Amino acid sequence: xxxxxxxxxxxxxxxxxxxxxxxxxxxxxxxxxxxxxxxxxxxxxxxxxxxxxxxxxxxxxxxxxxxxxxxxxxxxxxxxxxxxxxxxxxxxxxxxxxxxxxxxxxxxxxxxxxxxxxxxxxxxxxxxxxxxxxxxxxxxxxxxxxxxxxxxxxxxxxxxxxxxxxxxxxxxxxxxxxxxxxxxxxxxxxxxxxxxxxxxxxxxxxxxxxxxxxxxxxxxxxxxxxxxxxxxxxxxxxxxxxxxxxxxxxxxxxxxxxxxxxxxxxxxxxxxxxxxxxxxxxxxxxxxxxxxxxxxxxxxxxxxxxxxxxxxxxxxxxxxxxxxxxxxxxxxxxxxxxxxxxxxxxxxxxxxxxxxxxxxxxxxxxxxxxxxxxxxxxxxxxxxxxxxxxxxxxxxxxxxxxxxxxxxxxxxxxxxxxxxxxxxxxxxxxxxxxxxxxxxxxxxxxxxxxxxxxxxxxxxxxxxxxxxxxxxxxxxxxxxxxxxxxxxxxxx
Amino acid sequence: xxxxxxxxxxxxxxxxxxxxxxxxxxxxxxxxxxxxxxxxxxxxxxxxxxxxxxxxxxxxxxxxxxxxxxxxxxxxxxxxxxxxxxxxxxxxxxxxxxxxxxxxxxxxxxxxxxxxxxxxxxxxxxxxxxxxxxxxxxxxxxxxxxxxxxxxxxxxxxxxxxxxxxxxxxxxxxxxxxxxxxxxxxxxxxxxxxxxxxxxxxxxxxxxxxxxxxxxxxxxxxxxxxxxxxxxxxxxxxxxxxxxxxxxxxxxxxxxxxxxxxxxxxxxxxxxxxxxxxxxxxxxxxxxxxxxxxxxxxxxxxxxxxxxxxxxxxxxxxxxxxxxxxxxxxxxxxxxxxxxxxxxxxxxxxxxxxxxxxxxxxxxxxxxxxxxxxxxxxxxxxxxxxxxxxxxxxxxxxxxxxxxxxxxxxxxxxxxxxxxxxxxxxxxxxxxx
Ligand code: SF4
Numbered sequence: 001x002x003x004x005x006x007x008x009x010x011x012x013x014x015x016x017x018x019x020x021x022x023x024x025x026x027x028x029x030x031x032x033x034x035x036x037x038x039x040x041x042x043x044x045x046x047x048x049x050x051x052x053x054x055x056x057x058x059x060x061x062x063x064x065x066x067x068x069x070x071x072x073x074x075x076x077x078x079x080x081x082x083x084x085x086x087x088x089x090x091x092x093x094x095x096x097x098x099x100x101x102x103x104x105x106x107x108x109x110x111x112x113x114x115x116x117x118x119x120x121x122x123x124x125x126x127x128x129x130x131x132x133x134x135x136x137x138x139x140x141x142x143x144x145x146x147x148x149x150x151x152x153x154x155x156x157x158x159x160x161x162x163x164x165x166x167x168x169x170x171x172x173x174x175x176x177x178x179x180x181x182x183x184x185x186x187x188x189x190x191x192x193x194x195x196x197x198x199x200x201x202x203x204x205x206x207x208x209x210x211x212x213x214x215x216x217x218x219x220x221x222x223x224x225x226x227x228x229x230x231x232x233x234x235x236x237x238x239x240x241x242x243x244x245x246x247x248x249x250x251x252x253x254x255x256x257x258x259x260x261x262x263x264x265x266x267x268x269x270x271x272x273x274x275x276x277x278x279x280x281x282x283x284x285x286x287x288x289x290x291x292x293x294x295x296x297x298x299x300x301x302x303x304x305x306x307x308x309x310x311x312x313x314x315x316x317x318x319x320x321x322x323x324x325x326x327x328x329x330x331x332x333x334x335x336x337x338x339x340x341x342x343x344x345x346x347x348x349x350x351x352x353x354x355x356x357x358x359x360x361x362x363x364x365x366x367x368x369x370x371x372x373x374x375x376x377x378x379x380x381x382x383x384x385x386x387x388x389x390x391x392x393x394x395x396x397x398x399x400x401x402x403x404x405x406x407x408x409x410x411x412x413x414x415x416x417x418x419x420x421x422x423x424x425x426x427x428x429x430x431x432x433x434x435x436x437x438x439x440x441x442x443x444x445x446x447x448x449x450x451x452x453x454x455x456x457x458x459x460x461x462x463x464x465x466x467x468x469x470x471x472x473x474x475x476x477x478x479x480x481x482x483x484x485x486x487x488x489x490x491x492x
Numbered sequence: 493x494x495x496x497x498x499x500x501x502x503x504x505x506x507x508x509x510x511x512x513x514x515x516x517x518x519x520x521x522x523x524x525x526x527x528x529x530x531x532x533x534x535x536x537x538x539x540x541x542x543x544x545x546x547x548x549x550x551x552x553x554x555x556x557x558x559x560x561x562x563x564x565x566x567x568x569x570x571x572x573x574x575x576x577x578x579x580x581x582x583x584x585x586x587x588x589x590x591x592x593x594x595x596x597x598x599x600x601x602x603x604x605x606x607x608x609x610x611x612x613x614x615x616x617x618x619x620x621x622x623x624x625x626x627x628x629x630x631x632x633x634x635x636x637x638x639x640x641x642x643x644x645x646x647x648x649x650x651x652x653x654x655x656x657x658x659x660x661x662x663x664x665x666x667x668x669x670x671x672x673x674x675x676x677x678x679x680x681x682x683x684x685x686x687x688x689x690x691x692x693x694x695x696x697x698x699x700x701x702x703x704x705x706x707x708x709x710x711x712x713x714x715x716x717x718x719x720x721x722x723x724x725x726x727x728x729x730x731x732x733x734x735x736x737x738x739x740x741x742x743x744x745x746x747x748x749x750x751x752x753x754x755x756x757x758x759x760x761x762x763x764x765x766x767x768x769x770x771x772x773x774x775x776x777x778x779x780x781x782x783x784x785x786x787x788x789x790x791x792x793x794x795x796x797x798x799x800x801x802x803x804x805x806x807x808x809x810x811x812x813x814x815x816x817x818x819x820x821x822x823x824x825x826x827x828x829x830x831x832x833x834x835x836x837x838x839x840x841x842x843x844x845x846x847x848x849x850x851x852x853x854x855x856x857x858x859x860x861x862x863x864x865x866x867x868x869x870x871x872x873x874x875x876x877x878x879x880x881x882x883x884x885x886x887x888x889x890x891x892x893x894x895x896x897x898x899x900x901x902x903x904x905x906x907x908x909x910x911x912x913x914x915x916x917x918x919x920x921x922x923x924x925x
Contacts, residue, residue, distance in 0.1 A: 051576020054554040057526020079592060079622035080496060081503025084530030087538035087874070087893040090498075106498065106851075106878055113496045119596060119623040130495035137497065137852050149524045150592045150623055153562060180524035181557045181593055399551045400580050420529070420550040423543060474518070474547030479580040487576055 007371035008198055008270035013159055014177035015195035015266065018185040019046070022265075024367045026184050028394035029485040032348075032361070035392050036380045039368030045491035046184075052487075053398050057180030059146055061189030063109070064089045066144045066176070066196075068096060068219060068240035069247065073108040073140035075130050077123065077158060078148030083111040096219035100241050108138040114150050123151060128161050135169050141244035142172045144196055152179035172244075174200035184396075185365050187262055187340075194267035197239060198274065203248045205275055210254035210302065212236050214277065216264030220439030227443060231299070231307045238267075251275035255301045257294070259438060260284055261370045261377055262342040269371030281374040283382035284342055287349030288316065290382060291443050297376070315444040326451035327355040333458060336409060336425075338362040338395075338402055339417035343438060345379035347415055347450075350441045352387025354451045359409045362395045362402050364418065393484060399424050400475060404484040406430060413458050429468025433457045498851035498875040500796070500821040500892050502534045504620040506627025506662065507634035509535045511587045512548040513660030514687065515694035518583040519548075520615075522570050522601060523591020525556035527622070535627060538874075539892050540664035540899030553577040557593040566599050574604070578613055584695045585642075586615040587634060595621030614695070616641045626823050628714050628796075631659045635718050638698060645726055646703040651683045653754075654704045654722075656715035658736065658798055658905075660688045664894045668903030669736070673710060676743065676906055679765075680751060680758045702726040708750065710736060712797035712835070713828040734835060736802030739810040739910025740769040769907045779918070780811075790816035790861075794854055794872030795891035797822055799904075801835050803871050803890060806910055808839045815843035816868060817857050821891065823849065855879050869917065886921045 007021070018024040027047040028035060038044040059082055066074045067089045076083050086109050094104040112130040114123050127145065134143055143165075145158055158175045166173040174196035178189045215224055217237045224235030233254070239247055250256075256268040257280045268279040282297035283290045292312055299308030334357045337347045344363040351358050370377055383390075395401045403424050406414060414425030414432040425432035433453065435441065441450035508531055511519040521528040532549050536542040544551060553576065555561065555569045570588070577586060590601055605617040618637035620630045655673055658666045667689045674684040685700055686692045693700075707719040707730035719730035731753050737746040744762045751758035773780075791807050791814070793800040800820045807813045818836055829847060836845045846857060858879060862868065868885035870876050874896040880887035889897050890904065890913075903909045 050572040051580060052554060052556050052573060054521060054528035054532070054550055054552045055525035055556045056529050057524055060526050060530065075495075079503050080499050080501060080626065081505050081527060081531060081534075081591070081622035083496070083499045084502050084527075084534035086499060086534075087895050088533050090875075091538065091895055104878070106875065109497060111496045111499060113494050113499075114623050116623050119592075119621075126494055133495045133852070148592075149557070149562070150596065153593065153596045180526045181559055181562050184525070184556075184558055186526065397550055399549075419537070420532070420544065423549070424551070472546065474551055474582055475580055476582045 006273050007266060008195070008273055010199050013175055015188070015191045017183035017188045018191065018367065019183060022367045022369055022371070024185050024365055025394060026365045026396040027488050028366060028392070029488060030392060031389050032380055032392045033384045033389040035366065036378065036384050039366070039380065040375065040378070044368045047491050048489040049396070049398070050487045050489060051400070053400060055396055056186040058178040058183055058186050058189030058192060059148055059180055060085050061186055062146050062176050062178035062193040064092065065190060065193045065239060066146070067107040067109050068093055069244065070102070070241060071141045071243050073110065073134040073138045073143045075127070075134050075143060075145045076109065076111045076148065077114070077127050077145055077151040078111060079114045079150055080111055082148045083109070086111070092219055096241060099221055102241070108134070108140060110134050119150055119154060122154060122156055124156050124158070124161055127158060128165065131161065131165050131173065135165070140171065142174070142201060144174050144176050144193070146176045147179040149179050149181050152182070172200040187365065190263055191266040194270065197247060198267065198270045201244060201247050202251050202271070202275070205252040207252055208254070209252050212253040213298070213302070214238050214250050214253045214256040214271070216256060216258050216267055218263060218438055220437045223439045223442055223446070227311065230311050231304050233302065233304070251277060253277050255280050255298065257298055258284065258377070259442065260342045260346065261379065262340055262367065265367070265370040272372065279372055281372060281376040283377065283379050284346045285443055286346035286441055287353035287386070287447060288444070289353070289386045290346065290349050293382070319444045319448055322448050323451070326448065326455065329455050330354050330356050330451060333357070333413060333454065334359045334411045335413045335415055335454070336360045336406060336411040337415045338421055340364050341366055342379045343417055345383050347417065347441065348383050348390065349387060350447055350450045351415070352383065353447055354454070356454070358390045359411050360391045360393070360405050362393045362405070364395065364397045366394045397421060400479065401484045403428070403473060403475060404480060404482070407480060413454055415454070426464055426467050427471045427473060429464045431457045431461045431464050496850050500849040500873055500875070501626040501628065501823055502531065503622030503627060504625040504630030504633065505531050505589060505591050505622050506535050507618060507620045507630035508532070508552065508589055509548070509661035510631045510634040510659070511589070512545055513666070513689060514585070514698070515692060516546065516583050517585040517587060517695065518577070518581050519552055520574060520577050520586055520588045521552055521554035521591060522566065522588055522594045522599070523554065523557060524593050525554070527591040528552050528554045534893065535661040538895040539661065540894050540897055542661060542664065542899065547581065547583065553581065562593055562597055565597055566594055567604050570599065570601065570604050574608060574615065584614060586613070587637070588615065588617040589620045589634070591620065592622045595619055595624065627662055628659055628822050631662065632714060632717055636721055639701070639718070639721055639725065642698065643702055643725070646700065648705060649683070649700070649703045650705050651681065652685055652700065652704040653677055653682050653706045653708050654685045654687065654701050655708050655710065656718055657710040659714060662892055663796070663798060664892065664897070664899045665902050665904055668901040669905040669909070671901065672903040672906040672909055676747060677750070679761050680747060680756050682750070682754060702728070704728055706731060706754065709733065710746070712801050712832055713824055714797070734801065734831065735805055736798045736905055738802045738806040738904050738913060740766050740907055741810050742802070742805055743907050743910070765907045769910065772911055789866040790814055791869040791871065792816045792818060792858060794819040794870060794876055795821060797824055797832060799871065799890050801832065803913065804836065804839060806913065810910065811914070813869070814841055815839050817846060817861050818843045819846045819848060819854055821849040823847070851875055858883060886917070886924065888917050888920050
């Protein structure tokens with residue numbers, strides 16, 4: 001995978017899906033070291049999963065990211081069920097705004113509400129009507145039209161509507177190819193959203209702001225000022241809560257850093273390729289080793305090595321005492337981690353740093369490479385090198401597989417990051433927690449926060465004990481006698 | 493205007509939550525990869541934080557259609573998932589629900605499901621492609637599918653009453669409301685067959701449906717088709733009570749209607765329950781009289797048919813509040829809209845009624861009706877908080893989506909339900925200061 005095409009092609013409207021672009025998979029059973037090796041030598045192949053539970057789709061990821069842009073509007077070109085996560089994303093939006101000191105407000109979301117008539121006779125008129133309504137109702141600076149299975153199957157030319165109204169309204173209107181069936185990887189939806197942003201929103205740089213660092217984030221707390229100010233840098237969290245005019249100018253930044261390459265791979269690579277904004281290629285900033293490497297890579301990229309060393313030394317010293325205490329306290333704790341790909345590796349790193357034994361792990365999918373192809377950012381390789389090998393299951397958040405493993409491994413704590421998964425550990429009586437804020441465990445302080453959280457979680461299992469005693473799992477005894485990979489076919 | 497901002501009904505695949513509400517019944521979704529989760533999020537998680545339960549949420553088997561199934565058809569994938577579900581999942585009934593992809597591609601799902609039924613598997617199918625209808629329609633399709641594909645005639649049981657009322661999950665308070673209706677029926681000597689929720693009996697209870705002496709539709713209109721279908725198939729008579737009874741006035745009227753139909757003297761029960769209800773009203777009358785100066789002067793329901801009618805009648809006819817504009821957000825079919833209008837027309841001041849779930853239209857009407865000297869009370873969904881604040885009003889989420897409340901077994905139906913609604917409305921008002 002050395003000679004590869006540029007990640008970002010502005011002339012196509014649909015982003016290539018992750019399975020084609022990166023060779024990403026949603027099924028694997030083995031170990032972290034093996035998975036990392038096969039990701040690097042190109043031998044990783046998908047295994048078909050015959051029995052499947054509900055997944056997620058690309059449209060959710062795209063709508064979520066785009067609806068957090070405060071002065072944009074999102075038109076979901078779909079039947080009303082695809083708008084099922086509007087409520088959730090609106091909650092994310094309100095919550096995130098408050099966290100960033102903005103007043104709570106409802107997100108600018110509209111559904112075209114496709115019905116039988118449009119499914120049969122076409123929905124372009126409905127789309128035009130809805131985009132007009134979005135323009136009138138929200139006076140947005142940009143409009144994103146997110147596709148759905150229905151709009152994609154009927155195969156109409158949404159771009160024609162976008163182009164026509166773009167001229168009429170004088171604002172960018174971008175289609176987003178995030179229909180669920182296109183990709184097994186729901187994270188393709190992030191790429192689809194960024195593709196639209198790169199195509200339609202980001203402008204060529206008029207000036208350069210080397211001190212401005214794009215931080216590709218979700219909705220987590222803004223924890224970067226503390227780290228960046230001593231380096232003379234200014235964090236620019238994108239794209240949630242960044243206004244359109246600001247996003248237009250991310251091409252002027254000195255560098256782009258990632259918190260989680262699963263999220264930002266496509267945007268960061270596109271910015272580097274097209275506008276020469278260097279992407280800091282490093283493992284994610286979790287655990288001491290990850291944080292050090294991330295800070296140093298940033299320092300190298302922007303020429304602030306000496307300042308970085310000072311921050312690293314200072315932070316390491318500040319945290320050493322409490323960290324040693326936490327390691328003593330958590331000694332002997334056995335954990336199982338289940339999370340999205342790179343963020344899962346990040347949590348695994350945090351656990352490794354705290355001296356917690358990781359008895360198993362489930363990551364929802366795996367990207368063998370990122371769009372830049374650079375091994376320096378290989379988060380899985382990084383945790384294998386620093387914390388050793390661990391059993392790994394790439395499970396597309398299949399509850400039946402995770403429960404099968406948890407029931408066998410009986411960890412002391414189950415650490416999850418994805419809504420709807422935690423409850424299954426809880427039902428088994430395993431102390432379980434979910435930290436929604438992806439910045440919670442970030443960096444030196446985050447490591448301590450996370451450690452304390454785990455210590456708390458294992459210290460009072462009352463809730464889990466009661467739950468386990470009074471619940472019944474929906475799986476057969478037959479299933480619990482099988483290997484968790486029983487429904488995975490041969491590699492193809 | 494067809495576009496919808498801030499949806500309050502979602503799509504027919506919502507029927508998956510109807511299946512999840514039947515004890516030990518499991519949905520199998522034949523749809524795109526995100527559909528099931530989005531529906532769970534919309535109708536369960538973001539609606540009172542109703543959770544996964546026994547086998548919902550991420551545990552729901554789903555074919556997660558990819559390009560291959562869209563281009564070449566998804567029947568084989570469906571077989572794989574059914575095969576797995578029958579081995580892995582511990583359930584008494586499996587219901588295959590189709591989403592947009594399967595229904596657009598035209599997979600022959602009835603034929604696939606028939607293969608399994610021939611082998612004795614307890615499995616049904618229902619077509620719920622999202623473009624075909626809203627969630628309440630999807631609910632009804634599931635119920636009709638079970639009736640058509642599972643039920644056999646059974647000997648009549650004299651006191652047995654099937655209850656068709658609030659829709660599971662779609663009403664954030666469904667579990668409590670059904671229990672409350674069940675308690676009311678038990679209090680007058682009937683045996684309710686609640687069909688959904690805790691201790692409702694699962695598939696065995698559904699098999700008893702044809703044995704019932706009465707199908708009781710406590711609903712403005714959802715469920716009427718079900719009652720009609722059951723009359724056609726099993727000759728069961730049915731009684732329609734369009735108002736979800738909240739508080740003493742409506743609950744007593746409800747009990748009397750059922751009593752008349754079933755030849756039961758309900759007066760002793762009515763007397764006892766009214767005495768209890770009005771005891772608390774009487775005890776707190778100071779509050780209602782002394783705080784009137786700042787209580788809402790006009791209320792608007794922005795809710796599904798059940799609550800827009802049920803709550804507005806309670807607030808107007810029991811508490812003596814005055815109705816402002818009313819909104820019905822669950823898209824009643826044309827043929828039922830006149831009946832609904834008639835129910836609003838008997839309220840004091842004959843409020844205007846709007847049938848829409850779009851927040852833009854709702855906000856336009858409420859802004860136009862605003863009066864600087866008054867505080868409106870909005871009984872709506874969590875979407876309406878900002879508008880209530882903008883209009884310097886009060887707000888309580890009672891209808892889909894209610895993601896600013898945790899709901900366990902709270903009920904607004906019945907005598908006690910009326911007391912709960914008062915507590916919630918006025919506690920919310922007091923918390924504002
Ligand atoms: S999988 Fe397709 S139909 Fe289902 S929610 Fe996603 S876009 Fe909509």
